[in-house]
Amino acid sequence: MFELRSWKAKLGFTVLLLTIAFFLFFPVYWALISAFKSNQELYRLDPTLVPNEFFWGHFVSAITDGNILLQLKNSLLTSTSSALLNASLAALAGYSFAKFDYPAKKPLMLLILSAQMFPFGVLLISIYPMLQAVNLLDTKLGLTISYIVFALPVSTYMMYSYFKQIPNELIEAAKVDGASNMTIFRRIVLPISLPAFITVTLYAFMWSWNDLLYSMTLITSEENRTIGPGLLLRYINENNADWGGAMAASFLAAAPVVMVFAILQKQFIGGVTSGAVK
Structure with a gap:
């Protein structure tokens, strides 16, 4: 088990973990917000990181x-x-x-x-x-x-x-x-x-x-x-x-x-x- 003694090592390790977490969880997050976007917002040329308005129609249509x-x-x-x-x-x-x-x-x-x-x-x-x-x-x-x-x-x-x-x-x-x-x-x-x-x-x-x-x-x-x-x-x-x-x-x-x-x-x-x- 290695030890992180210096602040530079701790900072580098933290950045590495955050980078890995970004590549792991951002696709899941993007899929989740896409499920709550309307088709008009989903196909905009400038994508949004948070839905302007939460749209439940995709879940309703998926079930019905x-x-x-x-x-x-x-x-x-x-x-x-x-x-x-x-x-x-x-x-x-x-x-x-x-x-x-x-x-x-x-x-x-x-x-x-x-x-x-x-x-x-x-x-x-x-x-x-x-x-x-x-x-x-x-x-x-x-x-x-x-x-x-x-x-x-x-x-x-x-x-x-x-x-x-x-x-x-x-x-x-x-x-x-x-x-x-x-x-x-x-x-x-x-x-x-x-x-x-x-x-x-x-x-x-x-x-x-x-x-x-x-x-x-x-x-x-x-x-x-x-x-x-x-x-x-x-x-x-x-x-x-x-x-x-x-x-x-x-x-x-x-x-x-x-x-x-x-x-x-x-x-x-x-x-x-x-x-x-x-």
């Missing part, structure tokens, strides 16, 4: 004119389902790698992690015909299953790192009492690993929520469309670009993720700092 509520519902359903399924599979796989010995365990672990090296578009080439063969194209179930490829490799390693720290004596004591492997996992290992489980669940949820490529490719009907393609096709297309409406709808779409993270932030930070990420 489009299908944003249906799209939010579809996104919540697919993202939550895929996140819980991903976390469950990652917990089982991570526990297996951490506490059991069997042939080719290390190569199998490396094979799972190697999936992260491929672009998601390349994996989509294989996923598309597989879903087509079982009639799961343009279904929320098919999209939910496809989302697992986003976070499962990293989630498996995160759970493995956490389970590795659990004392083997605890598991052996449970076996002496007659508990089976699944009972030990369900009633002993998983409850004390709840921070790590929540961490990988949030990680997978955010990956799925922010997806655009898979949801645009695998979903074609309006009733199954999620929020990412819905916003893109509704506000920014070849016919028009409604930037005010797009900004308002984007903040409405981001609200569920912010709320989930705000509620579970303590568990998320606990999972990270307790060893869920090495």
Whole structure:
């Protein structure tokens, strides 16, 4: 840890932090004020840093004119389902790698992690015909299953790192009492690993929520469309670009993720700092 002793060092460090903060938060601020500007003010040649008059019409039209509520519902359903399924599979796989010995365990672990090296578009080439063969194209179930490829490799390693720290004596004591492997996992290992489980669940949820490529490719009907393609096709297309409406709808779409993270932030930070990420 370096120390800032001189006033010049402190000043330089402060300027650096403010510069980084500006590049991080100014786009968010600009999107927010754009959502509250009328179209007349939004397209002025001399832009304003504060709206002359707060205009709520973009938020009202986003809720009443489009299908944003249906799209939010579809996104919540697919993202939550895929996140819980991903976390469950990652917990089982991570526990297996951490506490059991069997042939080719290390190569199998490396094979799972190697999936992260491929672009998601390349994996989509294989996923598309597989879903087509079982009639799961343009279904929320098919999209939910496809989302697992986003976070499962990293989630498996995160759970493995956490389970590795659990004392083997605890598991052996449970076996002496007659508990089976699944009972030990369900009633002993998983409850004390709840921070790590929540961490990988949030990680997978955010990956799925922010997806655009898979949801645009695998979903074609309006009733199954999620929020990412819905916003893109509704506000920014070849016919028009409604930037005010797009900004308002984007903040409405981001609200569920912010709320989930705000509620579970303590568990998320606990999972990270307790060893869920090495």
